[in-house]
Every structure is written in structure tokens, then in C-alpha cells.
Amino acid sequence: MLLSVVANRVGMALLTLAGVAVVVFVLLRVVPGDPVAMMISPGAGPADIAALKAHYGLDLPLPQQFWIWIKGVLTGDFGTSITLHLPVTEVLASRLPATLELAILALLVAVIFGGSVAIAGTLMRRTIGETTIDGLNSILLAVPDFIWALALVLLFAVAIPVLPLTGRIDPELAEGFTTRFYLAESVLTGRFAVAGDIISHMIMPTLALALPLAAVIVRLLKQSLKEAMLQDYVLLARIKGFRELRLVLQEALRNAVGPTLALTGVQFTFLIGGTVIVERIFAYPGIGNLAIDAVINRDFPLIQGLVLLFGLIFILINIGVDLTVAALNPRLRHA
Amino acid sequence: MFNITRRQALAASGGLIGTLLAPSRFATAAVGSTLNIAYNVNLPSFDPQVGPSSVNPTIQAIYRSIFDQYIGQKPNLAFEPGLLTGWGWNDDKSKVWMDVREGVVWHDGTPFTPEDVVWSIQRKGKPDGGNPVAFIWAGLDNFKIDGKRITADVKSYDPVIFKWMAFLTGYVLPKAYFEKVGPEGFEKKPIGTGPYLVDAYEGNAYLRLKANPKYWGGKPAFETVVFKFVPDATSRVAEIESGSSDVTLEVPYEEYDRLKAKAGLKGVCTPISDIGMIFITNGGVMDDKNVRLAMTHAVDKETIVKRLLRGYGVPIATLEAPEYAAFDPSIKVPYDPALATKLLAASGYSKEKPVKFTIQTTRGFKPKDYEMIQAIVGMWRNVGIDANIEIYEIAKHFELRMSHKLAPAAFYNWGDAIGDPTCSTGFAMFSKSPHSAWHSDDLDAKIGPLWGEKDEKKRIQGWKDVDKYIAEQGYVLPLLQYAQPILYKSDLKVTPNVSGALQPATLVSKA
Numbered sequence: 001m002l003l004s005v006v007a008n009r010v011g012m013a014l015l016t017l018a019g020v021a022v023v024v025f026v027l028l029r030v031v032p033g034d035p036v037a038m039m040i041s042p043g044a045g046p047a048d049i050a051a052l053k054a055h056y057g058l059d060l061p062l063p064q065q066f067w068i069w070i071k072g073v074l075t076g077d078f079g080t081s082i083t084l085h086l087p088v089t090e091v092l093a094s095r096l097p098a099t100l101e102l103a104i105l106a107l108l109v110a111v112i113f114g115g116s117v118a119i120a121g122t123l124m125r126r127t128i129g130e131t132t133i134d135g136l137n138s139i140l141l142a143v144p145d146f147i148w149a150l151a152l153v154l155l156f157a158v159a160i161p162v163l164p165l166t167g168r169i170d171p172e173l174a175e176g177f178t179t180r181f182y183l184a185e186s187v188l189t190g191r192f193a194v195a196g197d198i199i200s201h202m203i204m205p206t207l208a209l210a211l212p213l214a215a216v217i218v219r220l221l222k223q224s225l226k227e228a229m230l231q232d233y234v235l236l237a238r239i240k241g242f243r244e245l246r247l248v249l250q251e252a253l254r255n256a257v258g259p260t261l262a263l264t265g266v267q268f269t270f271l272i273g274g275t276v277i278v279e280r281i282f283a284y285p286g287i288g289n290l291a292i293d294a295v296i297n298r299d300f301p302l303i304q305g306l307v308l309l310f311g312l313i314f315i316l317i318n319i320g321v322d323l324t325v326a327a328l329n330p331r332l333r334h335a
Numbered sequence: 336m337f338n339i340t341r342r343q344a345l346a347a348s349g350g351l352i353g354t355l356l357a358p359s360r361f362a363t364a365a366v367g368s369t370l371n372i373a374y375n376v377n378l379p380s381f382d383p384q385v386g387p388s389s390v391n392p393t394i395q396a397i398y399r400s401i402f403d404q405y406i407g408q409k410p411n412l413a414f415e416p417g418l419l420t421g422w423g424w425n426d427d428k429s430k431v432w433m434d435v436r437e438g439v440v441w442h443d444g445t446p447f448t449p450e451d452v453v454w455s456i457q458r459k460g461k462p463d464g465g466n467p468v469a470f471i472w473a474g475l476d477n478f479k480i481d482g483k484r485i486t487a488d489v490k491s492y493d494p495v496i497f498k499w500m501a502f503l504t505g506y507v508l509p510k511a512y513f514e515k516v517g518p519e520g521f522e523k524k525p526i527g528t529g530p531y532l533v534d535a536y537e538g539n540a541y542l543r544l545k546a547n548p549k550y551w552g553g554k555p556a557f558e559t560v561v562f563k564f565v566p567d568a569t570s571r572v573a574e575i576e577s578g579s580s581d582v583t584l585e586v587p588y589e590e591y592d593r594l595k596a597k598a599g600l601k602g603v604c605t606p607i608s609d610i611g612m613i614f615i616t617n618g619g620v621m622d623d624k625n626v627r628l629a630m631t632h633a634v635d636k637e638t639i640v641k642r643l644l645r646g647y648g649v650p651i652a653t654l655e656a657p658e659y660a661a662f663d664p665s666i667k668v669p670y671d672p673a674l675a676t677k678l679l680a681a682s683g684y685s686k687e688k689p690v691k692f693t694i695q696t697t698r699g700f701k702p703k704d705y706e707m708i709q710a711i712v713g714m715w716r717n718v719g720i721d722a723n724i725e726i727y728e729i730a731k732h733f734e735l736r737m738s739h740k741l742a743p744a745a746f747y748n749w750g751d752a753i754g755d756p757t758c759s760t761g762f763a764m765f766s767k768s769p770h771s772a773w774h775s776d777d778l779d780a781k782i783g784p785l786w787g788e789k790d791e792k793k794r795i796q797g798w799k800d801v802d803k804y805i806a807e808q809g810y811v812l813p814l815l816q817y818a819q820p821i822l823y824k825s826d827l828k829v830t831p832n833v834s835g836a837l838q839p840a841t842l843v844s845k846a
Binding site: 032033034035037038039040044045046047048049051052054055056082083084085086087091094095150153154157158161164165166167168171172174175279280281282283284285286289290292293296297298 | 576769
């Protein structure tokens with residue numbers, strides 16, 4: 001039973017990725033601009049243009065180009081980046097850890113901050129405190145991540161210049177890493193001064209990504225908690241004399257968190273998408289920043305690889321959310 | 336379970352606080368032995384000979400820090416010896432000779448040799464090698480080395496071949512090392528003969544360079560240079576204003592004016608070899624000379640530069656900026672809306688019955704590009720031209736231009752860091768070029784003979800005559816020469832480069 005469920009999910013994932021591969025391949029050839037047009041010198045003649053196209057394999061019929069590419073993908077070879085002159089898999093592997101660390105930290109901040117505010121709002125329900133929280137949360141909901149990024153730049157990098165603005169780490173400290181998971185590696189190897197520097201670089205981009213997600217969590221979780229607090233089992237617990245905080249945390253939260261968790265998973269995929277602009281603003285070397293350059297330069301192999309990678313990440317996040325929700329709610333395990 | 340001790344937590348906090356309070360962070364902090372540059376583009380590739388990066392003008396400052404060119408270039412675009420100490424043609428221009436600089440070593444300590452020069456040219460000239468200007472380098476063949484002198488046959492004469500040796504892809508790479516490590520290996524650990532060695536690099540983040548102690552041109556002013564790749568203009572402004580970086584460039588002119596007045600910062604904004612222009616595509620209403628000339632005479636370039644660009648820019652009448660070899664100050668296309676109205680009337684157009692066409696433009700690709708076109712369309716409307724603005728991405732512009740499908744009018748910028756007319760008027764206006772918009776036999780007949788003209792004086796005069804003819808016919812609408820804003824800490828000295836390449840080794844020093 002479990003095996004068939006897993007097989008089904010894997011099959012659906014592969015089918016989705018296949019669809020994504022076809023769509024991105026076709027779209028890139030349809031949209032205006034190709035890498036040769038971007039780099040061709042003004043004095044070049046038709047023969048020079050043809051030679052460049054042949055050099056990058058763009059002179060072949062489209063089905064043949066697709067077959068060559070997809071054959072490589074199935075064997076783990078995503079081609080060579082036209083702009084970076086490096087294998088696409090290598091480039092993605094070198095940039096993904098930065099985005100993952102940023103996204104996971106943003107998710108943690110969003111969950112902790114959003115969850116705490118939602119719980120606080122529930123405890124303060126029907127008071128001026130709840131109204132204040134709702135009002136401030138409305139502002140958080142209305143402001144997108146890139147506006148937060150610019151506001152944080154102005155506040156903490158210009159007006160009160162206490163945070164480093166760009167990059168992931170002070171270039172003078174970027175030595176001796178074995179992996180590209182700089183934060184995790186520096187913590188695990190005890191290089192806490194370096195970890196502190198990395199965190200200082202991550203504060204602004206993390207907040208820019210986390211605040212919109214936190215606002216969604218506050219809105220949904222508070223509503224779910226308020227509904228759960230009206231249930232009979234909570235009433236029973238209150239009659240037994242349990243304190244309000246215990247009622248919220250131990251009685252209501254477990255039942256209320258399901259919908260929030262599911263939506264957080266969906267919103268997390270948007271957060272990953274949000275890294276594109278946020279990484280650009282903070283010159284953060286993740287896959288988001290890489291994607292912008294790839295699109296500007298029409299680096300077809302790199303764009304194709306990035307889109308597949310994003311697709312895979314979204315699929316894995318959705319599977320993770322489904323499993324987590326099922327773990328918390330036994331009624332959903334056999335759905 | 337991973338436990339953190341109190342000491343470790345303090346160390347982490349110390350690292351965080353130390354970063355927050357680092358003295359170098361503040362704008363008024365003096366520059367030490369490390370120069371931090373908030374640079375406006377990323378460096379995708381270390382190979383300056385092939386691929387899109389090799390023809391990206393904005394990356395040349397980085398390449399010139401690591402590699403040397405055959406021929407060098409001064410900030411005023413004049414040429415000087417580089418890795419070649421002498422060069423020239425024989426009398427009938429059937430051969431070239433090049434004298435190679437002696438005593439130069441690569442960053443790995445191996446000697447630089449004439450073989451490296453020959454190999455670099457041959458690599459770039461291969462039609463399937465990926466060099467976007469292979470046709471330039473393929474014009475030389477049959478190389479012979481005699482001591483420090485290289486000679487080669489001229490397969491196809493190009494009067495600008497030596498200027499290209501100071502231009503895009505005109506860099507020398509190490510033959511032995513490159514063949515040993517291959518293209519991928521070179522990307523991961525590049526070496527050159529330049530004033531700086533690559534110390535550390537993270538794409539889309541930074542490039543850290545260390546001074547080359549054995550550089551033939553003398554040790555640079557800074558021991559370490561860090562290029563921070565900050566493509567977002569707002570972030571670059573914040574970098575310099577907060578003191579996180581010591582130099583930055585290409586910020587909005589309004590921010591430039593605000594920041595250069597701040598304590599601890601200085602600025603310089605001078606014209607560079609980059610011009611703004613409107614391509615005119617032959618066909619339709621553009622075949623009417625009255626319409627074309629009316630378009631040009633109706634544009635008040637002085638006001639556009641003064642009001643939109645805060646005075647930073649130089650109005651131009653041809654595709655030659657004042658520093659270019661074929662610049663002719665006598666060619667003028669005055670702002671004359673009355674004349675424009677009269678020209679249009681002669682073709683049956685008026686404000687009530689305007690001539691209509693589309694003008695394409697980017698938005699945000701160049702400073703105030705869209706706003707300039709809006710202003711121009713407004714000026715045109717006053718004389719009887721009704722232009723519809725279409726915004727597109729720069730990639731679409733390149734594709735349309737290559738297939739000769741641009742709109743009747745299209746805004747673009749054009750760089751020519753060697754200031755030679757072939758690279759501006761020539762490539763922009765010769766119909767055989769994939770990048771020209773105006774195609775007509777009369778213009779081709781004038782330009783054609785100049786490609787192979789061996790008399791340099793006659794060649795330059797020929798180009799001046801072509802520019803004059805183009806202005807008389809209204810085949811293109813040159814607008815302005817751009818100026819490049821550079822901001823820097825006040826204890827630095829920055830020499831602006833007309834080519835736009837902010838080379839830290841030679842152009843930035845302590846005041």
C-alpha cells in the first residue's frame with residue numbers, strides 16, 4: 001500500500017518534470033532573443049553568425065536539440081552554460097546551498113515569528129491587543145518581499161549602517177570551506193566568528209523573505225486557533241482549570257495547525273521564487289541571482305537547468321508538506 | 336545532540352557584532368590596503384576570448400586587472416604598448432609585425448613567450464571557436480617567430496586590426512597552461528600576466544584580487560582589490576553611502592549629485608565612449624527624406640541632456656563622439672522645429688495630419704531611456720509626427736535588428752572603446768552588417784571602399800564624409816554621448832576612463 005503510494009507520487013513527479021522540460025524548452029525558442037543574437041559582433045557576417053550557432057548547437061533542428069538535451073538530462077548531464085563555460089549541474093550545485101540556507105532560515109523565522117504572534121493574538125482575543133496585531137499584520141500582508149528588501153536596505157545599511165548590505169560572507173573570511181553550506185559548516189566546525197559574519201549578511205534578505213510569509217501564518221493560524229478555542233475539548237480543559245497558554249499550546253494548536261502547515265508549504269514555494277529578486281537586491285550568490293543573469297543573457301542550457309531545479313524543489317516541498325500534515329493528522333494518512 | 340558552550344556562543348556573537356561595528360563599514364572610514372568596488376555587473380566567465388562575456392564592454396575593467404592586452408590604451412583612448420612593444424605593417428600591408436615584450440611572467444611564474452601571442456590569435460580566429468569577432472582575428476595567418484618578433488601574412492586587410500588588439504577579446508592567454516587545464520580548468524583557476532592575480536571568486540558575489548608582485552608595469556597601489564557584484568543600482572548607492580564600498584559607478588544621476596556633496600565622498604562624471612541613438616529602418620514612411628530630417632531637427636538634445644540627465648551628457652550630431660578618430664565638429668544638425676514643420680508640410684504632413692510610425696525603446700536598460708523617448712515623442716508631436724512607443728527588452732532588440740525587423744525607429748546605445756569609425760558608423764550603418772537598420776545602396780557605396788582603405792588619412796576623411804552624408808540624409812538620429820558617474824571615498828583619487836573601464840590598477844589610487 002505504502003509502496004504504491006510512493007510509486008504513484010514518484011511517477012507524478014517525473015511526469016510533472018517532463019512537462020516542465022518540454023514547456024521551458026519550447027518557450028525559450030519561441031520567446032525573442034537567443035544567446036547568439038546577444039553576443040554577435042556588429043561586424044559579423046552571416047557566416048560568422050552561422051558558425052556561432054553551430055558552436056552552441058543552435059543550428060540543429062529543434063527536435064534534435066531537445067533530444068540531445070533530454071538525453072543528457074536523463075544521465076545527469078544538463079549541458080554546459082553558454083555564459084559561464086561550466087557544466088550546468090556544477091553551477092547549480094555550487095549556488096543551490098546559498099539559496100537553501102537563506103530559504104530555510106527565512107522559513108524558520110517566519111514560522112517562529114508568525115506562530116508567536118498568532119498565539120499572542122489568540123491569547124489577547126477580543127482586546128485592543130488583538131486589534132493592534134491585526135492592524136500591523138495587514139500592513140505586513142500588503143507589502144511584498146522586494147519592498148521589504150529595499151526598506152531594510154535604507155534602514156539598516158544606509159540610515160543606521162549596522163548590517164552588511166551585499167554578499168553572503170566577508171570576502172576576507174571566505175576561506176577553508178569544504179561545502180557551499182557556509183552557515184551550517186561554520187557552525188558544525190566551530191567557526192562561530194565566521195558563522196556570526198554569515199548571519200549578519202543573511203539578516204536583511206532573510207527578513208525580506210520571512211515577513212510576508214509570517215503575515216500569512218499569523219492571519220491563518222490565529223483564525224484557526226480562535227475556532228479551535230471554541231471546541232468542546234478546549235472547554236473541558238478550561239473547566240479542569242488549565243491556564244489559557246496551556247489551552248492554546250497543548251489543546252488548540254495541534255488541531256489548528258494543519259491548514260496553516262499546508263498553506264505554509266505552498267507559500268514556501270513562493271518564498272523560493274521570491275529569492276530571485278531578493279538575492280538580486282542583496283547581491284546574494286544563490287540560484288535566484290543566477291536565474292536573472294541566465295535569462296538576461298539567454299543562456300538556454302542554464303535556464304533549462306534552473307527551471308527543472310525549481311520544479312524539483314517545488315515537488316519535494318509539496319511532498320514534504322503532505323507527509324507532515326499526514327503525520328500530524330492520522331485521518332489524512334490514508335487519503 | 337549538538338551543544339553550544341557559552342564560549343562558543345560568545346564567539347558567534349562577537350563575530351556578528353564585530354561585523355556590525357567594523358570600522359570600515361562607515362562612509363568616513365579611510366581606505367586601507369584593500370579597495371572595495373561595488374561593481375555594476377557580474378563576472379560570468381574568466382575567458383576574455385570566447386563567449387558572451389568576451390564582448391561585454393562592462394566587464395573589461397575586470398579583465399584588464401587580470402590579463403594584459405596586446406596593445407594598451409590610455410584613459411583618453413590613445414594607444415600604448417602592452418604585451419607588444421611595437422607593431423605595424425610592411426610597406427604594401429601584406430604582412431604585419433609585432434614585437435613581444437620581454438621579461439614578462441604569467442601568474443604561475445612561467446615565462447610569457449611569443450608562442451602565447453600567436454596561439455591566442457589563432458584560437459580566437461577559429462570559426463568554430465566561439466569567439467564572437469573571429470572574423471577579425473582570422474585575417475592573420477602563417478605566423479613566424481624570430482626572437483621577440485612575430486610576423487604574419489595578412490589574409491584580409493583590416494586597417495583596424497591593431498586597434499582590436501586593445502579592444503574586445505584582445506587579450507593574451509597562456510598557451511601551455513590553457514592546453515594543460517582545458518577551458519573548464521581555466522575557468523576555475525585563471526592566470527594572466529596582469530597587475531592582479533585571482534585570489535578568490537564567487538559568482539554573483541565577489542572577486543578578490545591580490546597584487547601581482549612581478550607585474551611588468553609596476554606594483555599597483557592596492558594590495559587587494561575586491562569587486563563586489565552589485566547589479567542593483569539602489570544597492571550600489573547604499574554600498575557607497577554606508578561606507579561598505581570605497582568606489583562605485585553607474586548610479587542614477589540624481590543620487591550621484593546627492594552623494595558627491597556628502598562629507599567623505601567625492602564624484603567624477605565625464606563623457607565615455609558610449610552614445611545614445613535612434614536607429615531608422617528603411618521602408619515605409621522612413622523612405623521619405625523630409626520625414627527623416629524633420630525627426631532629427633525636431634529634437635532638442637540640449638534640453639534632454641539638461642533636464643532629464645541633469646546636464647551629464649554631450650549632444651552629438653553624428654555617431655562619432657568628440658574623442659573618436661573621425662569626429663568632425665563642423666557637422667551640425669541644429670534643433671529647428673520650424674524647419675521640421677516645413678519639411679513635413681512639403682510631404683503633406685502637419686499637426687492635424689501627422690505622419691505615424693512606431694518607435695521602440697528599452698525601459699531602464701540605459702539611464703532615462705524611456706523618459707528620453709517620451710520627451711522626443713512629445714517634441715515630434717509639436718511638429719506633426721505621431722509616434723507610438725513600444726517598450727521591449729534588449730534581447731528582443733538584438734533579435735529584431737539581426738533579422739532587419741526593427742520598427743521604423745528604435746532607440747539603442749552604441750559603444751566604441753577604440754574610437755574608430757568602423758566600429759561606430761561602419762557597423763551601425765553598413766547594410767551588410769547584421770546590426771544596421773538603414774539599408775540603402777547609396778550609403779553602402781560610400782562605406783564599402785573604406786573597409787580596406789590602406790591610406791589612413793584618406794580612410795578617416797572618408798568616414799567623415801560618410802557621417803556628413805548620413806546627417807544630410809537623416810539616415811540615423813544620434814542623440815548624446817553618455818557620461819559615467821563614479822563615486823568614491825574622498826581619500827582616493829580616481830582617473831576617469833573614456834572607454835568606461837574603471838581599472839583599479841591604473842586609475843584608482845590613494846589621494
